[in-house]
Each structure stands twice: as C-alpha cells, then as structure tokens.
Amino acid sequence: NQFFGSDWVFQQDGAKPHSHHLSQKWCRDNFPTFIEKDRSPPNSPDLNPLDYSIWDQLVNNIHWNKVYSKTTLIKELKLSVKKISESVVFESCACWTNRLYRLYQNDASYLR
Template identity: 30%
Template sequence: MSQQALSELHIIPQGQSINSAYYINQILAKTCMEAVHRCRNNGSVLERPMLENMSEFIFMQDGAPAHMANATQKWCQDHLNAFWRKIEWPGNSPDLNPIENLWGIVKEKVNEEGQITRCEQLIETVKSAWRDISPSILENLVASMPERIRIVLERNG
C-alpha cells in the first residue's frame, strides 16, 4: 500500500508454505514490482502508480520469517531503491503500520457480506473489498503517520 495505490493481492494457494524463495519469486518479483513500476496516472487504486514521486518510496515489511530471511533482505536491497532493513523497522509495531488499519477496513467489508461458506467466495469477497478501497482512505492512513509516531514516542514506545 501507499498513499495513493495498492498492489494486487496475492492469494497464497492452500497448503503452500511461505519461505523466502516463494516470497521473493511469487510476491516480490511479480506482485510488488508490477505495482512499483506502474506509470498510469489515473484509474483505480490497483492501476495508479504507488507514488507520484518514486524518489519518496520506501519499502517496508513486517517481521514475518520470509520477510526477515537473509535472501529476502538481499533481494530487497538489490531491487528496491529505498528499503528499510529488518534492523531499521521496529519489531511488533502495529501502531506504526497503517496497513494494519487497512486490513481492519477490509475485514469490516468482508463481514458486511454475511455468511461466507466457500473458500472461493471468501477470496472473491476479500479481493472485491481490496479493489474498492478508496484513494481517500489510503491518503488518510498515510497522513495519520506523524500523529502515530508522536504518540508512540510520547509513550516511550
């Protein structure tokens, strides 16, 4: 996610384990890089560039083992202009990660659909909720970062 766009969702096949090789080859090299290199200046949040000025782009991840693997860290350093390494992003910091709020919004939209009984129905509902995220929601989540950081610092982490 960025202030103005989202990457496509990558649905992990049932039974697939997420190791660094899968994460690098299927998610970073495909889904992430497609989003990073978008040029179209209009359209949905799944079509727009992640940022108008890519020099402001910083890629960050959470502490999932596949994200923290040395191979993943090296791939990110080699392929992304600006990347926060695992030592630069505070661990266990959901208050500092606006995507956690975005997932909450997606979850609310999925819950509004009522009872979902099939895996395919859940996947399509989640994709639809993701696709329908408005640019203003993304802007507000990113704009909330200075206040989030101020509060975390005020409370000594």
C-alpha cells in the same frame, strides 16, 4: 520504480521470511529505500498502515453472510478491496510519520 518513481519507502513486518538475509538483500537491491529489519521495532502494528487502518476497512466491507466456502471468501475479499477508497489508503499512509514520532516519544512502546 517505473510505477512509483523513487520517492517512497518499502516497509514490511518482522515475519521470518521478510527478515531473512536473502530477503533483506533483495530489498536493498530492488527498492530505492526500505526499512531494514534492525531499524524497525519488533511486532509493531502501530507502524503498519495495513494493521492500523486498512484491515478494518477490508473486514467491514465483507458481506459475511455470503461467505460459505473458500471460493466465496476469495470473491468477497476481492470485492471488499475494491471498496477501499484511495483517500483511506492515502490518509493511513500520511499519518505514518506522526505515528512514528508518537512511538518515539513513547520510548518505542506501543501506542494507545
């Protein structure tokens, strides 16, 4: 909260470590607001900015011809993350509400 204030929502995917009751309790105790496991559609990449936007940017920024070991992969990943512009991050997060509404209109089915 000292970095972001209190006007934000934490979201995580449905992986077992994230949906475990102790993880959920920690989130309730440490975040101003977060989407609890029972309030989020299961397996929905449509609502995760990393899945519908950021991962593509990350992968496209990597120089795959320079990756030949774990060390070079880590180096390329770090360089790739730095190339993702703030505007891409903000735009992907800003369209989240619209994506949520479209999912609602589509009876919680995946977006096309």
